[in-house]
């Protein structure tokens with residue numbers, strides 16, 4: 526379960542991007558955050574795993590408070606937050622399999638990590654996940670040979686192999702055509718249920734949110750985020 530209490534973010538420029546956001550997600554709920562560009566959606570998601578440091582407020586994953594963890598403890602907790610990015614964040618010169626296995630880096634020893642020698646159980650799981658996301662047979666392709674939709678499927682498999690407790694998904698379809706966007710969103714929603722994982726998904730496309738959400742909250746820079754209740 527993820528619980529966010531009164532999250533505030535003021536950037537060094539003085540820009541107040543979050544004004545006291547409070548939110549809770551649990552079970553396998555698929556929660557969409559919709560709002561115009563610049564309304565703070567990305568900042569919110571990134572404050573959860575502290576890719577952006579929040580200025581005030583608290584974030585709890587299960588009962589662990591993330592907001593005050595030191596770097597080493599935060600790194601351990603980040604394993605439990607599978608992040609799916611708008612621009613995929615793949616290593617382009619690596620293969621599909623290597624990109625997926627990089628999701629296990631937080632679990633293997635330092636030597637295994639630098640030599641990229643993963644346990645057979647991780648490799649077997651990567652094969653299974655790639656089959657599930659529709660990339661069976663493409664394990665040895667380089668990431669830079671894939672289409673946008675295929676890259677996002679690699680990103681999804683990489684997030685799942687972390688064995689996360691939650692998926693954090695930042696505008697996953699904004700670089701994709703409408704048909705691919707729909708299939709990617711369907712896949713994320715299905716996998717959330719299959720893996721019993723809550724997902725928080727930022728998106729500006731209201732119709733996609735309406736098609737796949739269990740709950741939708743609206744993010745608007747004009748009102749404090751504590752009024753993020755309004756289901757559509």
Ligand code: ADP
Nearest residue numbers: 536538540542561562563564565566567568569
């Ligand atoms: P969204 O994801 O809804 O498009 P963002 O979270 O990216 O919104 O941005 C929210 C606000 O914070 C915007 O006004 C944006 O310009 C500002 N912002 C985002 N990142 C930074 C940064 N690193 N430094 C200063 N301002 C930022």
